[in-house]
Amino acid sequence: MAWFRKKPKQEPSPLWDFIAQYDAKRVANWLDEELKKAESSSTFLEQVILGLTLVCAADFQQNVGKIVRDGLPTANPDVIAFEGLAYSIFAIRQFHLPPADYEDSDEPEMLVNAYRDVITDLRHLVEKYTKWSIQKEWNARIMQHSQFRGIMQPLERLNGKLLSVGGVQSPPVLYGSPSFDLLLSAQIIVATQAFTLSVPKATAKAIENLISELSLMD
Numbered sequence: 001m002a003w004f005r006k007k008p009k010q011e012p013s014p015l016w017d018f019i020a021q022y023d024a025k026r027v028a029n030w031l032d033e034e035l036k037k038a039e040s041s042s043t044f045l046e047q048v049i050l051g052l053t054l055v056c057a058a059d060f061q062q063n064v065g066k067i068v069r070d071g072l073p074t075a076n077p078d079v080i081a082f083e084g085l086a087y088s089i090f091a092i093r094q095f096h097l098p099p100a101d102y103e104d105s106d107e108p109e110m111l112v113n114a115y116r117d118v119i120t121d122l123r124h125l126v127e128k129y130t131k132w133s134i135q136k137e138w139n140a141r142i143m144q145h146s147q148f149r150g151i152m153q154p155l156e157r158l159n160g161k162l163l164s165v166g167g168v169q170s171p172p173v174l175y176g177s178p179s180f181d182l183l184l185s186a187q188i189i190v191a192t193q194a195f196t197l198s199v200p201k202a203t204a205k206a207i208e209n210l211i212s213e214l215s216l217m218d
Contacts, residue, residue: 013077014129016065019085022058027051041216042110048210049118053089056203060084064162064191071184072166078130080162082171085126086138087158089119090145091200096207098149110217132170140173155196162188 031044031051038044065080093115097108123138145154163178163185179185211217 013081015085015126016061016077016081018125018129019054019057019081020061022051022054024055027055035214041214042114044214045110045114045211045216046117046121048207048216049092049114050121052203052207053085053092053118053122056088056092056199057081057085059199060088060195064188064195067184067187067191068162068165071181071187072163072179074167075165076169079165079168079171082126082130082134082138083141083158083161083165085122086141087145087154088200088203089115089122090142090154091151091196092203092207094151094154095201096204108217111211130170134171137171137173141171151196155192159185159188159192162192 031048034047035044038047061081061084065077065084068075068080069077097111097115119142123135126132126134126138144157148154160178161175163181164175166179168175
């Protein structure tokens with residue numbers, strides 16, 4: 001009988017599982033401990049951005065990634081996690097440090113450098129948990145998002161990527177044809193827009209608040 005059929009064996013998803021464990025309380029506790037032993041303000045600033053980016057990416061997985069996993073069962077959850085992580089750090093930086101700021105001659109160098117270093121740290125985390133060699137693909141993804149000044153075009157491109165992850169086992173520089181499932185497309189569009197206009201923006205504000213409260217850039 002169908003009741004007694006075995007469910008398909010799920011492959012391990014180490015990157016997805018690693019990110020999924022992060023929430024605001026966990027990161028707050030971690031930052032409390034790191035603050036006590038921080039070697040410099042710049043080092044702690046990187047830890048703040050890194051920790052809160054993981055919280056943001058975990059929210060992406062819960063509210064966007066799950067829709068993609070349900071709609072495209074052949075997708076590798078770690079590919080979805082990769083896309084969520086790359087988009088999260090891009091969107092947070094976009095809200096916190098708009099292009100007009102970080103291209104200006106009076107740019108906050110410490111903050112620009114912190115975001116640059118965190119982007120590299122995140123790529124190392126992806127490689128650690130997936131065993132992928134992903135530098136080219138990670139850098140391409142960050143550049144693909146960052147070539148636009150606003151948030152809407154990267155958001156639209158993200159939707160296309162998420163609709164293209166079915167059957168993909170590691171992230172390519174460029175995806176193939178997206179799914180033509182109109183219902184799934186509508187669900188992803190709604191979810192990514194709701195995520196983008198709330199979570200990364202709130203994360204950028206939280207980072208700025210910590211910078212101010214702890215005088216990290218004084």
